[in-house]
Structure formats: C-alpha cells, structure tokens
Amino acid sequence: MAKIEAFEAYRYNPDVVEDLAKVVCPPYDVIDAQGQDAYYQKNPYNTIRLILGKEMAGDNEAENKYTRAAGYLQEWQRRGILIKESAPALYFYEQAFTVAGARHTRLGFLGLMRLDDEGQDRSIHPHEHTHIAPKEDRLRLVTSVEANLSPIFTIFSDPKAEIKSLFTKSVKKEAPLFDIADEKGGEDRLWRVTDKDLIEKIKAFISNRELFIA
Numbered sequence: 001m002a003k004i005e006a007f008e009a010y011r012y013n014p015d016v017v018e019d020l021a022k023v024v025c026p027p028y029d030v031i032d033a034q035g036q037d038a039y040y041q042k043n044p045y046n047t048i049r050l051i052l053g054k055e056m057a058g059d060n061e062a063e064n065k066y067t068r069a070a071g072y073l074q075e076w077q078r079r080g081i082l083i084k085e086s087a088p089a090l091y092f093y094e095q096a097f098t099v100a101g102a103r104h105t106r107l108g109f110l111g112l113m114r115l116d117d118e119g120q121d122r123s124i125h126p127h128e129h130t131h132i133a134p135k136e137d138r139l140r141l142v143t144s145v146e147a148n149l150s151p152i153f154t155i156f157s158d159p160k161a162e163i164k165s166l167f168t169k170s171v172k173k174e175a176p177l178f179d180i181a182d183e184k185g186g187e188d189r190l191w192r193v194t195d196k197d198l199i200e201k202i203k204a205f206i207s208n209r210e211l212f213i214a
Helices: 035-044 064-077 131-143 160-170 196-207
Strands: 003-005 010-012 082-083 088-101 102-109 112-114 178-181 187-193 212-214
Touching: 003 196, 064 082, 064 131, 102 160, 160 196, 187 196
Parallel strands: none
Antiparallel strands: 003 112, 010 082, 088 102, 088 187, 178 187
C-alpha cells in the first residue's frame, strides 16, 4: 500500500526574492555546462547552486560541490531567503508547455512518500535501467544537504481523473502560491493544500494505487 504524507516545506521568501523566475532552474540532468553558467549568473540564490554546483580546482573530501550545496542551503535558511511553512501541506503542481506546436498541461502533486520495505509486495516500482554514477552523485548530494532538493517523478493510473477533479473543485479556484513563466514559454504553478479533509482524500486515493518511478 502506497503511503504519502503532508510535510512542512521550505520555500523562497517572497519578501527577499521578488522574481521567482530568476531562482528556479530545470532538473539537474537536462542542464549542460553552458546552461549551468547561465543559471549561476541569473541570481545568487538560484537553485542551480544546490542541485548542480560547480566543481572547483582544489576540491577535496572536505570542500566540494556537495559541501558547498549544504553550506548554501544552511545560509539561505539562516538568512531567511528560504522560509519554512507553518503547517504540513501537499502541493499541487501544474505545468503548461508546448510540443510540436501543440499546448499541453500536466498535473501532479508533491508530498512525502514512504518506500516499500525490502521483500514485501511492491506498490512502488523502481525506475528500470538506472546508472551507477548518477545514483552515486545524487546520494552524495542528499547525504550532504540532508534534504530532498529534486522531487522524484512518479506516475499512477487515474482513469476517472479523481485527482484532477479534487484539484479543480477544491484547489484551482484559489490563487496559486507560485506562478512562473520560464524562458522556453512554459508555465509552472504551485498551490499549497493544508485542508486536512482534502489531504486525507488524496492519501486514501494513493493508498490503493501502484506507483511507478519515472
């Protein structure tokens, strides 16, 4: 049985970071060296410094891109650049993007998810054909920063569009927490959900589904 929970997230402080488009970046594995430089120059608080830090001459076990990411995260929290939510929440995430001239929208949500114990019947299925080097890289980062900076993308079956219905009826009518346009014409919107009844409905739905890490 898949188990998810609401959580108290850290997010950018709008009183400090007025233009969120300058501090976000794509997933680490689609960013090349040129893109990394561009995001570094966009803003001193861009997420690139956390998820894909630069390697420096003289790096060693005590000083490297992973320890620097931990240092940035701690500093940004201490200075109030990142603030912690006051209550546990789930977060609906809507993306709009264009492919081959056609506009598409996809919907998901963010929450904590418990992985199955080894040996039990799986409700959460792993990604196939993963490579050792990227896994070691992400493990070193998570171990250093003690936080999940890049959510894991999972998919599940919802033939009756129950999650979308909950979102449309109870969430989308409210103004999003974030509404960001990216440089490629995409749109990213995030809504915070703290209503306990709604959270329980989402948890109950997921508990009866198989999830696949994509």
